[in-house]
Amino acid sequence: MRGRPRLAAEGGAMIESEALKNEWHVVYRSKDLADGDVRLVRLLGQDLVLWRHAGRAAAWLDLCIHRGARLSLGRVTNGELVCPYHGWRYDLDGKCTLIPAQPKTPIPARARAETYHCQEKNGFIWVCLGEPAHDVPVHPEWENDDFLKVFTGPYTFQASAPRAVENVIDVSHFPFVHDSMLGQAGDPDEIENYDVEQSNEGLRAGPIVVSQPAGDHRRIPVRSTYRFWIPRPFMPYLMKSFDAERCFSHFMPVTPVENDVTLMWVLTSANFDKEGGEARITKRNADVFGEDIPIVNSQRPAMIPEALRQELHVRADKLSVVYRRWLTDLGVPGAK
Ligand code: FES
Ligand SMILES: [Fe+2]
Structure with missing residues (x-):
C-alpha cells in the first residue's frame, strides 16, 4: 500500500496478518457479477470495489485518490469506472484516463486506483490483497460433468x-x-x-x-x-x-x-x-x-x-x- 490510506477495521491481529494478505479469498460468485456491475465487498477489514468489463473482473481499494470518495458508488461507462464525485475515469488496470475538470492537462502519475490481484476459478471471484504465495487449488469435481x-x-x-x-x-x-x-x-x-x-x-x-x-x-x-x-x-x-x-x-x-x-x-x-x-x-x-x-x-x-x-x-x-x-x-x- 506504500503510504496510501487504508480503510482498515480497528484492532485485531488476524485480519492484518501478512499470512492472510498473501492468500486468495473468495469475494463473490462469478455469475453474480455481470459486465458493467459495480459492487462493494469487504475482505480482511478492507472495503473493496469489485467491477467487471469485457468479462474481466477487477478489485480495488474502494477509494478515489482525488478526494477519497467511494468508487463503489460509481458506474461503468465505456469500459471505465467513473468516480461518483468529480467524474475521474479509471481503466481496468486502475489508471486514471480522464479528469473532466481539466481534460487538456496531463494526468498525474499518482492518479491511480489501488489495485489487487483478482482471478476467477471454480465459479468464484478470488482476491489477494498481498502477493499470492499459492494458487487456488483445482477443485476435484469442477471439470467432471458426472457431478x-x-x-x-x-x-x-x-x-x-x-x-x-x-x-x-x-x-x-x-x-x-x-x-x-x-x-x-x-x-x-x-x-x-x-x-x-x-x-x-x-x-x-x-x-x-x-x-x-x-x-x-x-x-x-x-x-x-x-x-x-x-x-x-x-x-x-x-x-x-x-x-x-x-x-x-x-x-x-x-x-x-x-x-x-x-x-x-x-x-x-x-x-x-x-x-x-x-x-x-x-x-x-x-x-x-x-x-x-x-x-x-x-x-x-x-x-x-x-x-x-x-x-x-x-x-x-x-x-x-x-x-x-x-x-x-x-x-x-x-x-x-
Ligand atoms: S473524489 Fe473521485 S473524482 Fe473526486
Ligand atoms: Fe455442522
Whole structure:
C-alpha cells in the first residue's frame, strides 16, 4: 500500500496478518457479477470495489485518490469506472484516463486506483490483497460433468474464520447439532481413530465412517465415509461416499471479512440423484448451516486460542489439533 490510506477495521491481529494478505479469498460468485456491475465487498477489514468489463473482473481499494470518495458508488461507462464525485475515469488496470475538470492537462502519475490481484476459478471471484504465495487449488469435481454442482451461501458467521473452518472438519458434533439428520443424539457414533497427513498440498484426513439418518439430499439413512482436504487454511473441502459409486462433496472457502465476521461459500457436488437435486441440496444446506451457525457464533473466544492447552482436545479432535498447529506455523494469529 506504500503510504496510501487504508480503510482498515480497528484492532485485531488476524485480519492484518501478512499470512492472510498473501492468500486468495473468495469475494463473490462469478455469475453474480455481470459486465458493467459495480459492487462493494469487504475482505480482511478492507472495503473493496469489485467491477467487471469485457468479462474481466477487477478489485480495488474502494477509494478515489482525488478526494477519497467511494468508487463503489460509481458506474461503468465505456469500459471505465467513473468516480461518483468529480467524474475521474479509471481503466481496468486502475489508471486514471480522464479528469473532466481539466481534460487538456496531463494526468498525474499518482492518479491511480489501488489495485489487487483478482482471478476467477471454480465459479468464484478470488482476491489477494498481498502477493499470492499459492494458487487456488483445482477443485476435484469442477471439470467432471458426472457431478451436479450447486452453489449455496454465502453463510454469515459472527465468528472467526478458523472457528468456521473447524466446524466443518469436525464430525463429533453431527449427532448433537444435526440430530436426526447427520447423526442421532441418543445414539452417537464412536469416532474411530483416523489418519491426518500434512504435505505441501495442505491437510488430508480420514476415512471416518458415521451413520446418518439423512446424510444427503435424498434424506435417507446412510453410512457415510468422510475424507477431508484443507488445501489452504481457509479452504476446507470434504468428500463423503456412500458406496463404490455415490459421492457428495462440499468445497467451502471461507472469507475473513473481519476478525469475527466470516462468510462461508459452499459449492456442493453430487454424482447421484441429480434430477431436481439443486433445490433439495439448497434446502439441505440451509438446514445444516442454520443449525451450525448459532453454535459457532456462541464460541468464546471468537478467535481460536493460540495455545492448544487453552481448550481441551480428545482423539476425535485430531484434525482440529493439526489444523491449529498449521495455522500457527503459517503465522495466522489467534486469541492470546
Ligand atoms: S473524489 Fe473521485 S473524482 Fe473526486
Ligand atoms: Fe455442522
